[in-house]
Amino acid sequence: MAGREITLKNCRYVVRDHKVIEENIDILIEGRYIVDIGRGLGGGDEIDCREAIVLPGIVNAHTHAAMWIFRGLFDRGELHEWLKNVNKAEEKLTPRIVYLASKIAMLEMLSNGITAFVDMYYFPEETLKAVKETGIRAALGPVLTDEVVEEGESEKLVKSFIEKTKGFSRIKTVVNVRSLYSVSPETIREASKLTQKYDLDIHMHVSETRREIYLCKKRTGLFPVEYLNSLGVLNKRFILAHLGWVTSWELSLIKDKNASIVHCPASDMKLATAGFFPLRESLDFGINVGLGTDGAASNNSLDMFREMKVAVLLQRNNYWRTDIGERDVFRMAIENGYRILNIKGGVIEKNNVADLVLLDVKDLNLNPLSRRNVLSNIVYSANGNNVIATFVGGEIVYHREQKEAIYHSITDTLEEIQECINEIA
Ligand SMILES: [Zn+2]
Known part of the structure; x- marks a missing residue:
C-alpha cells in the first residue's frame, strides 16, 4: 500500500x-x-x-532521555563525582516519572529537528511507551547488570522488550551495558551473545575518563577497546559511546571490527573528562562516527545543532588545526546516525x-x-x-x-x- x-x-x-x-x-x-x-x-x-x-532528520546517537528531569541540577563535579550525585537522585525516580520526563525530552528533541535517538536508561519500557506516543524514531532497550545476568533473567528481559516493539517499524531494541567498570566480563559476553542471537545492537559507555583507562589497564593489562576485543564482543553491532581516551591501535581494532563510535563533545567537556577524541583520525580510518548530546543532566541542551558546532570547535581547539568542518559534523549527526540505526535514511533520496x-x-x-x-x-x-x-x-x-x-x-x-x-x- x-x-x-x-x-x-x-x-x-x-x-x-x-x-x-x-x-x-x-x-x-x-x-x-x-x-x-x-x-x-x-x-x-x-x-x-x-x-x-x-x-x-538528525540523529541523537547517544542520550538518556529521562535525565531531562535533572537538567540544571548537577552542574558541578567531574564525571565520577557527578555520577555519585546523580545515582543518589536516581533512587527517587519512579517508572511514572521516567515515562513523563522522557516523553518531554522527546517532544523537545522533535522540536529541535531530532528524528531519532539511541537511549540507555532504567525502566526502558516507560521510555518505550513515550516513544510510541510521540512518533519519534528510537533505539532503546534493557540495561544488563551483573544481578540480572546472575539471576538468568537477561534473555527474558530482551525477549519481552522485543515483543513490545513489534508492529513499530520505527523502534529498535538495543542491549545496553552501562560501562566496563560497572559490570563483570560475563555480563558483557552475555549481552553480546544476545545481540547476536536476536540480531540487535549493543550500546555501551567506553573510555570516558583517564581513571577508567588506568583501572582497566591495571586490572586486565589492556586498554578498554583491546579488552572488549579480547572478550570477543567487538563487532559491527557495537556502539561505543564517548571514547574520549583512545589509542590509535584501538581505533584500528574498531575499524577492523566495523564497530561505531558516538562522540559527545559538550557532555565530555562539561564533565571535565578532558579527553582528546581523535575525530580526524577516526574519520580517516573510515570508522562510522555519530554524534550525541548525552543526557540533559550533563549537556544540558538536547540540541544537535549546538552539538555539531561544539564538535568542530573542540577539535580545532585541541588539535590546532581547522581541517574538521561543517561537512564532517553534518555527516556525523545525520548520515552516520542513520548508519548506526541501520536504516536507509540520513540522505534525501528516493x-x-x-x-x-x-x-x-x-x-x-x-x-x-x-x-x-x-x-x-x-x-x-x-x-x-x-x-x-x-x-x-x-x-x-x-x-x-x-x-x-x-x-x-x-x-x-x-x-x-x-x-x-x-x-x-
Ligand atoms: Zn551517556
Whole structure:
C-alpha cells in the first residue's frame, strides 16, 4: 500500500547530504518514504516550502532521555563525582516519572529537528511507551547488570522488550551495558551473545575518563577497546559511546571490527573528562562516527545543532588545526546516525525514509543565505528554534504552530515533575 502523499513544493534549499545542495526543488513523499525529488512534482497534500531549508532528520546517537528531569541540577563535579550525585537522585525516580520526563525530552528533541535517538536508561519500557506516543524514531532497550545476568533473567528481559516493539517499524531494541567498570566480563559476553542471537545492537559507555583507562589497564593489562576485543564482543553491532581516551591501535581494532563510535563533545567537556577524541583520525580510518548530546543532566541542551558546532570547535581547539568542518559534523549527526540505526535514511533520496526537517529561511540567524553558506549556517549559526516542522516516516510529528499547545498540554506533568525535583534537590 502506497500510503498518504505529501509534496514539499519549491523548497528554497534541499540539503540532500553533506555534499549536495539543491535549490527550488520539490520532494514527493508517499507513505513512509521519499519517492521522488525534482521539479514540477505534485500530488497529495502540498506544502509550500519557498521559505524553507529542508534537510534530512538528525540523529541523537547517544542520550538518556529521562535525565531531562535533572537538567540544571548537577552542574558541578567531574564525571565520577557527578555520577555519585546523580545515582543518589536516581533512587527517587519512579517508572511514572521516567515515562513523563522522557516523553518531554522527546517532544523537545522533535522540536529541535531530532528524528531519532539511541537511549540507555532504567525502566526502558516507560521510555518505550513515550516513544510510541510521540512518533519519534528510537533505539532503546534493557540495561544488563551483573544481578540480572546472575539471576538468568537477561534473555527474558530482551525477549519481552522485543515483543513490545513489534508492529513499530520505527523502534529498535538495543542491549545496553552501562560501562566496563560497572559490570563483570560475563555480563558483557552475555549481552553480546544476545545481540547476536536476536540480531540487535549493543550500546555501551567506553573510555570516558583517564581513571577508567588506568583501572582497566591495571586490572586486565589492556586498554578498554583491546579488552572488549579480547572478550570477543567487538563487532559491527557495537556502539561505543564517548571514547574520549583512545589509542590509535584501538581505533584500528574498531575499524577492523566495523564497530561505531558516538562522540559527545559538550557532555565530555562539561564533565571535565578532558579527553582528546581523535575525530580526524577516526574519520580517516573510515570508522562510522555519530554524534550525541548525552543526557540533559550533563549537556544540558538536547540540541544537535549546538552539538555539531561544539564538535568542530573542540577539535580545532585541541588539535590546532581547522581541517574538521561543517561537512564532517553534518555527516556525523545525520548520515552516520542513520548508519548506526541501520536504516536507509540520513540522505534525501528516493526510497529513503521520509525523516525530514524544515528550517525557516526568514530567521535572521540563518542569513545572509546562499547555496554557498547554507551548510555553514546550519552548523555554526542554526539552533533548534529555527525548526518549522519535523517529519518522521512521512508524518509531521512536530510543527512550530503547536508549540503553545504542547506547552499547555504538559502543564500538569511539569508540576508533577517539579514535585519529584523538590524531593531530589
Ligand atoms: Zn551517556
